Amino acid sequence: MFSYFYPRIDLGIDLGTANTLIFVKGKGVLLNQPSIVTFDHVQRDIIAVGAESRAMMGKVHPELSTVRPIRDGVIADFDMTSGMLKRFIRMVVGPHKIPRNVVISLPNGVTDVEKRAVCAAIADMDARKVFLLSQPIAAAIGAGLNVKDSAGHMIVDIGGGTTQVAVISNSGIVVGETIKVAGDELTDCVIRYLKAQRRFLVGDRTGEEIKCRAGSVLPVPDIENFLARGRDLTIGKPRAIDLTPEEVRMA
Ligand SMILES: Nc1ncnc2c1ncn2[C@@H]1O[C@H](COP(=O)(O)OP(=O)(O)OP(=O)(O)O)[C@@H](O)[C@H]1O
Ligand SMILES: [Mg+2]
Known part of the structure; x- marks a missing residue:
């Protein structure tokens, strides 16, 4: 109601399956956080989003769930997606400012109804105008x-x-x-390989770290071995194993 008096800022948002980025005009990218939400599934209240939520992964009590509301480029849980997005926007603009013009790129599999709903959710924060931009065009502009x-x-x-x-x-x-094959699929390959061939269990986060630190498509000279921590399925105890880049590539 009093939004007229609040300073307004222009935003660019990349709502991704894995990460969400928010660009503030004149300031640059001020937010780059994983698209993850922790919520209370009895009340459906959001407890945490982004990096804070990722830190909680696998450690929350049974009443809470930590989820990625956008899976394979498709919105799996709309309420959580819009709740997460609003929180991210709030983190960037602060309590006493409101967005003015917002340009947002959404994953490709998002339906028209969902697109409208996302725009409505942003408009709900008193944004003046919301523009949709397709991801390839946004990527091209970003690449100069x-x-x-x-x-x-x-x-x-x-x-x-x-x-x-x-x-x-x-x-x-x-x-x-x-x-629908991208980075997460490669992470899953690493996890599946370790489980089947090495009888070694690692979570999503470790799997991703192994992929990023020791993975490559072609041999690269200066990649070092990676010491991965996980659970040895033959003895049932936590252990660390040394992985060579060759092995990760094979996975
Ligand atoms: N150095 C790296 N080496 C290999 N993979 C990486 C590296 N850094 C990030 N990734 C992978 O890139 C993926 C995330 O990319 P990005 O942030 O572009 O996705 P997104 O835009 O959120 O997803 P989408 O475009 O599908 O909606 C993850 O799977 C991550 O593991
Ligand atoms: Mg993307």
Whole structure:
């Protein structure tokens, strides 16, 4: 009601399967947090979001759940997604400012109804205008390409849940394809490999760390071995094993 008196700021938001980023005009990227929510599933109250929520993963009591509300590029839990988004926006703008113009890119599998609902959720925070931008175009602008160019540019964006390939020209997507195989699938491969071949159990976080620290598609000379902590399934006790980059690549 008194929003007229509050200072307004312009935002750019990348709502991703794995990470959400918020850019503030004139200041840069002020938020880069995992798209994770911890909530009380009896009351459906959000307890924590982002990095705070990731730190709670696997450690919460039975009344709480820690989830990734966007899976494989599709919104799995709309209430949690919009609740998380609002909290992220609040973290960036602070209690006494409100968003003015907001540009947001959403995962490719989001339906039109969900797109409208996300826009409505942001408008609910008194934002003046909400614009949707497709991810390949946003990625192209981010990479410094001239998207208005009439020559074609090819964009390949490997995210957490989806990989998008698109050819763009004249500010639009000429041909585009989205597949549901991306970074998270590679993490799962590492986890499955360790379980099947080494009888060793690691969680999502360790699996991702192994992939990022020791993984590569082709041999790279200066990658070091990685000491992974997990549970040895043959003795049933926690242990650390040394993984070579070759082994991670094989996974
Ligand atoms: N150094 C790295 N090496 C390999 N993989 C990485 C590295 N850093 C991040 N990743 C992986 O990239 C993925 C996250 O990418 P990104 O933040 O672009 O996804 P997103 O935009 O949230 O997802 P989507 O585009 O599917 O909605 C994760 O699977 C993460 O493990
Ligand atoms: Mg993305």
